[in-house]
Amino acid sequence: MIEIEQLTKQFGDLRAVDDLSLAVPGGEFFVILGPNAAGKTTTIKVMAGLMKPTTGSVRICGFDIGTSPIEARRRMAYVPDFPFLYDKLTPTEFFRFTGKLFGMKDPAMEAEAEHLANRFNLGDFLAKPIESLSHGTKQRVAIVSALMHSPEVVVFDEPMVGLDPHHSRVLKDILREQAEAGVTVFVSTHQLSVAEEMADRIGIMHQGRLVAVGSHEELQSANRDRTLESIFLSLTDNDA
Amino acid sequence: MNDETPIPHWRILAGVNRTQSWRRLKSAVAHSRLHAFLMGLFVLGYALLAYALFHKALQFTSSFPGLGPVLIERMIFLLFAFLFLLLLLSNVIINFTNLFRNRETHFLLSLPVPHQVVYRWKIFESGILASWAFLFLIAPFVAAYGTTYNASWHFYIVTPIFVALFVVLPAILGSWAAIGLARCLNRLAFQVAAVLVVIVMIVFVSSWLQPETVTDEMLETRVLDVVDRLLSRTRFSLFPFLPSYWVSSGITQWVEGALMGTFFFGLVLLSHTLFFGYLASTRSGVFFYGALSAVNSRGGGGTARWKFWRRKRPLGQTAFTSKPLDRWAKLLWWGSADTRALIVKDIRTFLRDATQWGQSLILLGLLIAYIVNLRHFSHRLTSDFWIDLTSYLNLGACALNLATLTTRFVFPQISLEGKRIWIIGMAPLGMRRTLMAKFLFSTAVSMIVTMALVGASCAMLSIPLERILYFTLTVGVMAFTLNALAVGLGAVYPNFREDNPSKIVSGFGGTLCLVLSFLYIIGMLSLMAATSRWAFGGSSPVVFGLGWVLFLGGSFLLGWLPLRTGIRKMASVEI
Structure with missing residues (x-):
């Protein structure tokens, strides 16, 4: 599970994340929404341990990302908005590399990679250099490499960007299955339809603060049964 | 490989980067054979031409009885002193980019790879990137030095070992300087101190580089005095606590046949390399992670406090006003x-x-x-x-x-x-x-x-x-x-x-x-x-x-x- 306690992140004079507290239990599909520069990516980067919080803490499966980063990351799958890939490797070689960094045994790694690659239709691309792949295909490679080690927490920043409708569907199905299997899924997106369709709970961030959190139904009932779009726009209206 | 034994992260990173580099080289050659041929020709041409010129110059210098060997020895000490300085600067810049601005670093830190391992890998990579060109440039000179003094074959084995130990030190010191820079770059006190240090250095170097007047009469009658005055300006290269002094002394003493002296300086170099190498590979990762977080957490405008004359105005008023360059x-x-x-x-x-x-x-x-x-x-x-x-x-x-x-x-x-x-x-x-x-x-x-x-x-x-x-x-x-x-x-x-x-x-x-x-x-x-x-x-x-x-x-x-x-x-x- 993910536990965020009174997280604040300051960039010079700018407070990107302001006193954010949130707990996402195992098996929950949590979608975080927010306008540009709301603080979503900063929150995710702190969760991934790429920057220290100014104050507050983040725990992944009970491990503080600041004090036990290796244990926390070992249990996490993180895909940033622009994932890094080694352009001269083939997807297979990249999977083997990340699998080894996660301490996976070869047979388990190969079985898991093959299974996920098949679901994402990567079969024809496995032996090609990553540099020759399209943006969407690279995104699929990054997702497979992140999910291979059977993580307990999945943190994806804008995972649908670059994916065609077919592979967006595949990803949604896989993430749903993961959540049903007890994995904590934390996804940042601008696509309100993803939140409506997939999320157990939705969080809306604005100017670094979590201005609303709850299930789709809870948000609707608290906002006079309006659509998610109108709720989103009303809560973040000074950016509209 | 036994599947039960986890492979060290270091070896996994080395393996993937070796594959990447090799394929990059192969694709560069395949992409343009003419380019590869021209590059190969240039490398070979430089090595041969530089060796020939250095050899001729060293032979000419050594032909002055008494004076020649002194000048050549000082040249070796100067070469390595400046090499140390250049390697240090080069390592600071490359380490800064490689540790804090590199996408691979961020990727690796999102995986269960300890900061220490990422740091160790990055300083190794930066050290190679920062050093290879300098080593390529000085290699003909060192080879020419060996042939000028008819050094035996083992000189050409011992020298690369000395140089390999030597380049580790600026790589580590450069990475520490890069970490310090990353932590302090946006602090006003640091910026003021840096500007003051640069000014003091410019003043010092310009006064130090003032030419000395040498008359024709002095050249005719007091050559040794003139040479002594000239060499006094280069005495800094003989400072015994400089790593360049240890490597220069080791190499020159090997050529002279003073093997015990070489052995001593080799051990001095080795002990320092091991000591600093140990500190870097076991203790510096935590400072690196702190500095990386500081860089990632920095708001824009690290030099904003220097622009004190600028009046803060609302965005709407400033966004589309003409800047001086437009005017x-x-x-x-x-x-x-x-x-x-x-x-x-x-x-x-x-x-x-x-x-x-x-x-x-x-x-x-x-x-x-x-x-x-x-x-x-x-x-x-x-x-x-x-x-x-x-x-x-x-x-x-x-x-x-x-x-x-x-x-x-x-x-x-x-x-x-x-x-x-x-x-x-x-x-x-x-x-x-x-x-x-x-x-x-x-x-x-x-x-x-x-x-x-x-x-x-x-x-x-x-x-x-x-x-x-x-x-x-x-x-x-x-x-x-x-x-x-x-x-x-x-x-x-x-x-x-x-x-x-x-x-x-x-x-x-x-x-x-x-x-x-x-x-x-x-x-x-x-x-x-x-x-x-x-x-x-x-x-x-x-x-x-x-x-x-x-x-x-x-x-x-x-x-x-x-x-x-x-x-x-x-x-x-x-x-």
Whole structure:
């Protein structure tokens, strides 16, 4: 599970994340929404341990990302908005590399990679250099490499960007299955339809603060049964 | 490999990066065999030519009884002292980029790889990147030193071991400095201290580099005294706590057969390398992670506190007000508004890229230091031959510097538009006018700078006015050709996938541009010297005129042909 306690992140004079507290239990599909520069990516980067919080803490499966980063990351799958890939490797070689960094045994790694690659239709691309792949295909490679080690927490920043409708569907199905299997899924997106369709709970961030959190139904009932779009726009209206 | 034993992260990273590098090399060779051949030829040519020249120079120096060995030994100590300094600087810069601005670093830190391992891997990678070129450059000198003193075969085994141990120290110190820099860069106290240190260093170095007056009488009668005074300026290289002192002493004593001395300095070097290596590989990771977080958490405007005169105004008032550059462009530039906007954009991009203007400043600084020092040199020139030779070599030096600038900064201009090329391609400005605007602007700037520099350097050499005009005009024509060549070839061989100008230049087009520029300069310099009216015996007015016709014609053709080809290529470019 993910536990965020009174997280604040300051960039010079700018407070990107302001006193954010949130707990996402195992098996929950949590979608975080927010306008540009709301603080979503900063929150995710702190969760991934790429920057220290100014104050507050983040725990992944009970491990503080600041004090036990290796244990926390070992249990996490993180895909940033622009994932890094080694352009001269083939997807297979990249999977083997990340699998080894996660301490996976070869047979388990190969079985898991093959299974996920098949679901994402990567079969024809496995032996090609990553540099020759399209943006969407690279995104699929990054997702497979992140999910291979059977993580307990999945943190994806804008995972649908670059994916065609077919592979967006595949990803949604896989993430749903993961959540049903007890994995904590934390996804940042601008696509309100993803939140409506997939999320157990939705969080809306604005100017670094979590201005609303709850299930789709809870948000609707608290906002006079309006659509998610109108709720989103009303809560973040000074950016509209 | 036993599946039960986890593979160390270090080996996994080494393996993947080895595969990446090998494939990159293979694809570069496969992409352009001519480029690979030219690079190979250059590497081999440099090694052989540099070795031959160093060997000859060392033999000449060693022929002075008593004095020669002292001078050569001091040269070795100086070489390694400056090498240490350069490696340190190079490691600071490369480590900073590699540790804090590198996407692979961020990727690795999101995986269960300890900070210490990432840090260890990155300083190893940075150390190689920062050192290989310097080692390649000094290798012929060290080899020539060995052959000059008939060193035995084991000298060529021991020396690389000494050098390998030596380069570890600046790599580690450079990485620590980079971490310190990353932590403190945006602190006002640090910025003030850095500016003060730079000022003190400039004052110190300029007073230290003051020339000493040596009269003819002193040269005739008190040679040893003069040499002693000269060598006293280089005594810093004998400071026994410098790692360069240990490596220099080890190498020189090995050549002299003092094996115990070499053994001692080898152990000193080894113990320091192991001590600092141990600290770096086991204790520095936590500081690296703290510094990385500080860099990632930094708000924009690290120098904002220096702009105290700026009044804070609401965004709406400042966003679209004309900046000084826009106002100056309106005054100075005679082109239309779209061309002006393109030029202003190019200037802003250049000024906001520290790598670009930093490298320009270094090149310009070297040229200015060279020109300032020419005035001390000119006093010694009494014979016409030496004055003529120096004046043409001066022209050559300035032109070669210009060629370096045009290849490094003008050639990548079209490629740097990169994925944004559609903005210009779709605009009414059109690719032809874009190319011409870039060409005219770079030519104007180059002409102003190089003609001023050549004029100043000729004045420092106390050359008559008519010759100053001759050289200034010559380099002006060369500026036209070199810029046209760089813009033209930049358009013929664009690389829209790469954002890094250094990598764009290192491709086939950049190499071709540099080689053609150098050949052009050498050819035209020889032509101008051979047909000069006054130099090297002088030639008739007809030959002089013919020389100018050939120079102007050749310069025009070498500039115009690639520029025209580039314009045609850009007219049909598929965005």
